[in-house]
Every structure is written in C-alpha cells, then in structure tokens.
Amino acid sequence: MxxxxxxxxxxxxxxxxxxxxxxxxxxxxxxxxxxxxxxxxxxxxxxxxxxxxxxxxxxxxxxxxxxxxxxxxxxxxxxxxxxxxxxxxxxxxxxxxxxxxxxxxxxxxxxxxxxxxxxTLLRTASISALASSYLSNNDARVLIMVGAGYLAPHLIKAHLAVRPNLQRVIIWNRTPVKATALASDLRREKGFEGVVFDSCECLEEVIILGDIVSCATNSEAALVAGERLKEGAHLDLVGSFTKTMRECDDEAIRRGRLFVDHEGAWEEAGELVGAFERGVISREDVCGNLVELIKGEKDGRKDSREITVFKSVGSGxxxxxxxxxxxxxxxxxxxxxxx
Structure with a gap:
C-alpha cells in the first residue's frame, strides 16, 4: 500500500x-x-x-x-x-x-x-489477476490467452504473478501470426523460466485445456463456448465494454458463478446485458463484486470443480x-x- x-x-x-x-x-x-x-x-x-x-x-x-x-x-x-x-x-x-x-x-x-x-493496461491486468486470486484454482497449470493485442502480455504476466504454478500459456488470436509473435517474445523475457509459451490456431480445441481462460478482444461474436470450459475453469472477461461486444456465449455465463469488478458491468458488458435480456440469468444471479470478495463478504471459489467467471469493465x-x-x-x- x-x-x-x-x-x-x-x-x-x-x-x-x-x-x-x-x-x-x-x-x-x-x-x-x-x-x-x-x-x-x-x-x-x-x-x-x-x-x-x-x-x-x-x-x-x-x-x-x-x-x-x-x-x-x-x-x-x-x-x-x-x-x-x-x-x-x-x-x-x-x-x-x-x-x-x-x-x-x-x-x-x-x-x-x-x-x-x-x-490502463497495468491496472486492468492487475484487477483480473486480483480477482483470479480469489476465483481460480490455486494449482492452476494452464492459461489460455484469447487475444494477442497490447493488453494480452500484461494479463499473462499479472496472472503469473498470482498463480506461480502456471506451467503453460497458450495464446490465440484471429491473426495467428500475432499469437505466434507474442509467444516468441515472452519466451525471450527473463523471469518466466519453466513456463512454456505456445500459440494455437484453433481456439475451440484448446479452451478445454484452460484452468484460466483470459479474454482481451473487441469481438462482437462469442469466442468462448461455455460447453468447452473444463471443470474447475476460471473465465476472465476483459475486452467488452459496450452492449454489442461479447467474448463468450450464454452457456459460459450460465455455467459459471459470476462476479464483476463493479455494478457498472451490468450496463456496459455485452455478455451480461445480452444474458439479462435473454433471460439466461438475472441480476440477482451475479454473485458479487471485487470489493465484496476482498472484504470476505462474498465467497470466492468454493471448490476445485466449479466454474467461475469474472467480468471487468474498468473504473475511475x-x-x-x-x-x-x-x-x-x-x-x-x-x-x-x-x-
């Protein structure tokens, strides 16, 4: 502090x-x-x-x-x-x-x-990692990074800071060469000895491997299929900040215990706005926000098998x-x- x-x-x-x-x-x-x-x-x-x-x-x-x-x-x-x-x-x-x-x-x-x-890059990544410290499994081994833009390396490094047991990071991007380049850059950085950095071209195939799945895109079409999330996975949604953007489908929202950085996400995040409108979940189904997790007013991960979801939109x-x-x-x- x-x-x-x-x-x-x-x-x-x-x-x-x-x-x-x-x-x-x-x-x-x-x-x-x-x-x-x-x-x-x-x-x-x-x-x-x-x-x-x-x-x-x-x-x-x-x-x-x-x-x-x-x-x-x-x-x-x-x-x-x-x-x-x-x-x-x-x-x-x-x-x-x-x-x-x-x-x-x-x-x-x-x-x-x-x-x-x-x-913004640092605080966004740090908020996701802080939430992950309450919501992901302590023994998480595989991180899937969806997106290879400027925020992606920050998210990867922040998650590694709170989950040092991570052994493999797999990066996907719509443009495969960007994912390959980011993986190559991270391999050359010091401090990540023992971590394997890979890239992939088929997101659907690797999602099921992810103990943590972190998304940082501006996609308006769902990228992460909820049915592909493995038991015990933590889904970290960072990219969307308008009602038309969404990085996962309704099934991912339905399957997971959902937390937000703050209540503004209810109005700004396309994944949530759409899920509310379609009756997939109600606002009462949102389990809590980050401050409530920190203060212990709401329980984070309850067991190693449940799926958790964290949606952040940022705040002043x-x-x-x-x-x-x-x-x-x-x-x-x-x-x-x-x-």
Whole structure:
C-alpha cells in the first residue's frame, strides 16, 4: 500500500511520468497488493461519476473518467482522458491512448501527468489477476490467452504473478501470426523460466485445456463456448465494454458463478446485458463484486470443480488508486536519488 503524501508540501512543477519510468518503478505484485488493500476503503471515500463518452467519428470515441477523494489518505483528484480508435490495429498501434492528470485535492494544483495508456493496461491486468486470486484454482497449470493485442502480455504476466504454478500459456488470436509473435517474445523475457509459451490456431480445441481462460478482444461474436470450459475453469472477461461486444456465449455465463469488478458491468458488458435480456440469468444471479470478495463478504471459489467467471469493465476508482501508487512511488524513488 502506498504511503500517503502530503500534497500541500509539494510545491515543485508538475512531473511527467513516462512509459519507461512507469515500468521501472511499478510491478504487477505491488499494484495488485495496493489495489487489494486500498479498494475497500477507497470505494467508500471516492466520488466517481459515470464515464463521459463522446463519438468523435463513427468508429472512434473520446472518454473522460474523473474521480476525487474525500479521504486524507488519498488527497487527490484525477481525470483520465482516453481516445479509442479501433482501426489502429492496421497501423500497429494500440486502439486506446490515454493520459492521466493528477491534482491535489487540498490545493487544486497539478501534481503529475502520466502515460495512462500504460496505466490502463497495468491496472486492468492487475484487477483480473486480483480477482483470479480469489476465483481460480490455486494449482492452476494452464492459461489460455484469447487475444494477442497490447493488453494480452500484461494479463499473462499479472496472472503469473498470482498463480506461480502456471506451467503453460497458450495464446490465440484471429491473426495467428500475432499469437505466434507474442509467444516468441515472452519466451525471450527473463523471469518466466519453466513456463512454456505456445500459440494455437484453433481456439475451440484448446479452451478445454484452460484452468484460466483470459479474454482481451473487441469481438462482437462469442469466442468462448461455455460447453468447452473444463471443470474447475476460471473465465476472465476483459475486452467488452459496450452492449454489442461479447467474448463468450450464454452457456459460459450460465455455467459459471459470476462476479464483476463493479455494478457498472451490468450496463456496459455485452455478455451480461445480452444474458439479462435473454433471460439466461438475472441480476440477482451475479454473485458479487471485487470489493465484496476482498472484504470476505462474498465467497470466492468454493471448490476445485466449479466454474467461475469474472467480468471487468474498468473504473475511475481503480485508475486513481493506480495513479496514487505510481505518483507516490515516483516521489520516493526521486528522493532516494537525491540523498
């Protein structure tokens, strides 16, 4: 958990925290731990209006995600500015670009600007991994990664951080060469000795192998067939954030004990909206949210045989907590270099 910083004493000019700096000061384990310890209290002290979404073209959009705290331990106002351009994949660029602006809630001064593209990737992956620590089997051995975009390597590494017994990661993508390239890149990274990274061209064939199945796509057609999920599997749904997107079919939702990051998923996630409309499940069938899991108010995995499902759509609460840890870690590291 980050140590609170007295922002009234911060009188220097705003700092810019680049992607390179952010990566050098933050780990998945530290962010996951920070979210686990901070989310319950922050959820009570933070004001986080619904995200503003504006279509800038028929396919692109601008999103604004503000959040501010009434707690002295979280003395910040934060706003994430996001652009979504799905056609960027043809340019070998992320579809999402973002900047986060952090202000002091005491003085209103600008404290920091940071690369929120990276922040979003890290916090999204860390939320999935945190949920997995409650919902997947402790002895999970095989992770299936559905999608090979910019979020995929972060999800893989975050899941590995909470499930170190994972021995094999199989990556699928609509464009097979991207899955092959990601597997090759991960094989060359240090720290994953003993983990086998593979790619596949037929998702249906490998889904049944997955102890954890993590999905990060913008698909509008169901990719994961619920009947193919193995006994004891955990399904992690990250990609969809509109009513038209869905990464799994109704059977996957019906078979699993379903949890969400927060109740906004009921309105935004295509898998859930569609399942509600078709009468597959009702809102009362959603077993709980991530804060309730952390606080122990709702049971996570009950036995090794049940199927669990976690759906996240993201929130300003998680953004400001990630920004807090990044900013306060940056100040500490800068101070160490000065002494």
């Amino acid at each position: 980050a140590t609170p910083i007295d922002t009234d004493t911060v009188t220097t000019s705003p700092v810019f925290i680049s992607t390179a700096v952010l990566r050098s000061i933050l780990s998945y384990k530290s962010l996951i731990s920070h979210l686990q310890t901070s989310l319950p209290a922050a959820s009570l002290s933070l004001s986080t209006p619904p995200r503003h979404s504006h279509a800038t073209t028929p396919t692109s959009s601008l999103l604004l995600m503000p959040s501010w705290s009434s707690s002295s331990s979280l003395p910040y106002i934060g706003v994430k500015l996001v652009t979504y351009n799905p056609q960027n994949s043809s340019l070998n660029l992320p579809g999402v670009h973002a900047t986060y602006v952090l202000f002091s809630s005491h003085t209103g001064q600008t404290l920091a600007l940071m690369d929120a593209t990276e922040l 609460v998680v953004d400001i907590l990630a920004a807090q840890l990044i900013y306060e870690t940056y100040l500490k590291e800068s101070y160490k270099k000065q002494i």
